[in-house]
Amino acid sequence: MRLLYVEDERLIRESVAKQIQKMFPLEVFTACHGEEGLELFKKYKPEIVLTDIRMPVCDGLEMTRQIRELSQDTIIVIVTAYADFEYARTALQYQVHDFLIKPITIKSVQETVCELIEMVKVKNMDRDNKLQIQISDMLHGLISSESLFWKKQVILSGCRIQEYQKIGGFTPSDSGLILYAVKNIIEELLEVKQQKIQYCLISESYNMFYLIFYTEYFHSTMQTQQIEYQIKKLCEEMVDVLENNLFLPIAHIETGFFDGRDLYSKYLEVEQCMENDRTNQHMIIQMKDAKLEEERIIYALWKDKKFDQVAEKLVLYFNKTNSIQERQNLMIRLSYYLYIAMNEEKGEKQLIFKEFYDSFPKIKREFSEMEIAVRTTETLKKLTEKMEKMEKKILHPVIYNIQKDIRDNYSEVKLLKDYAKKYNINATYLSELFVKECGKTFSDIVTDIKMDKAKNMLNEPDARVYEVAVKLGYHDGRYFSQLFKRCTGMTPKEFQKRCDKYE
Structure with a gap:
């Protein structure tokens, strides 16, 4: 952390700077007038500036004005005499934090600098948190x-x-x-x-x-x-x-x-x-290049157990090419999409990806697109039966009740601490319990439940996106649309159009 002290009296300047360095872990730079202070500010970007007002060459107010044009975050304190106080008040328009009245004492400098260091730490933390949130939203x-x-x-x-x-x-x-x-x-x-x-x-x-x-x-x-x-x-x-x-x-x-x-x-x-446990393989689905419309249709038909229609779609799907490698790549892409879509629908992983992918047929040269389609359809039938036989995980009763509360009143979801108070459980422990039981945080679970509700609402005829958002407790329709796309890969409008195709 850096501090710039601007004072034209050499003895005062050197004495105060020496005391500040002795008391605090700061880099301290000194200047004898505003012009020199401005050059040092541009070079070192100090977080804190202490400056006198009346100085030769360039006074403290002019330097403060120019510093404020360069930075809104720098904390500036004016050192002034009683006689100059009204003059110094004009510095308020430059968002000066405080005034130190001359003659300044070591104690007043210590108290002021201590306060300013804490302010810088809070500002840095706030800036870092905002940047973290911004980058997370971009990601x-x-x-x-x-x-x-x-x-x-x-x-x-x-x-x-x-x-x-x-x-x-x-x-x-x-x-x-x-x-x-x-x-x-x-x-x-x-x-x-x-x-x-x-x-x-x-x-x-x-x-x-x-x-x-x-x-x-x-x-x-x-x-x-x-x-x-x-x-x-x-x-x-x-x-x-x-x-x-x-x-x-x-x-x-x-x-x-x-x-x-x-x-x-x-x-x-x-x-x-x-x-999907494929970190050692190089083939990655290019989501930005592939619309995955065919895969979405196949998943919807599989979900509804319309296996005859699944087979028909698969024939067309694998009829794009006769190349064994390209057909195998299509199988990888299809299994990728079905696995991801299934887990989003179920809310938890019932199969690991390797087990899921290995159950699909391996493409052979002699297989026609019809045979590939039949074998893949049989795989999907077996997967359906297997998942239906799997026992559902028994949740901790508190987690089960909170999830039920959220589903029953999804438009007004409470804070985690409110649910902790309702069920007489420590809030920190409850947060950890969500991760342990569900593999997700409390906020992730809330989002999953709301997005499932959103899908059901958007399936309704004449459903309007902004009305769905409000019902779910999102007062910003744009944010709801962005969140829905992040969770489903589609905007609400795209989801509605897809649903229309299946009816």
């Missing part, structure tokens, strides 16, 4: 990444904790502690590797998190490649620490550098690899 496609990541190159790394081994002593409820460890590891490694790299850590669930590394475009291809190598090496070192020091086996995947404006589409690609 999930809720807002455009154009403003923040224009002319920036980004690397996205997805990390999933495979299991919580007993040897490490961690459980899913320790996810916050693990993320804290990850942040410390990254910051330590970044300091060694490259100062130009910025990053953001986004928690997706108790066992999934994303790291977004971003930097400015470089004219030199070699420099870009060097920084990309450094980031990938950094990720490898982070995973090594988590696995060997914390005993947490990690599946991870990272992209190369891409245009920051493509953040959401890259997130979809990485998410599918991480969620």
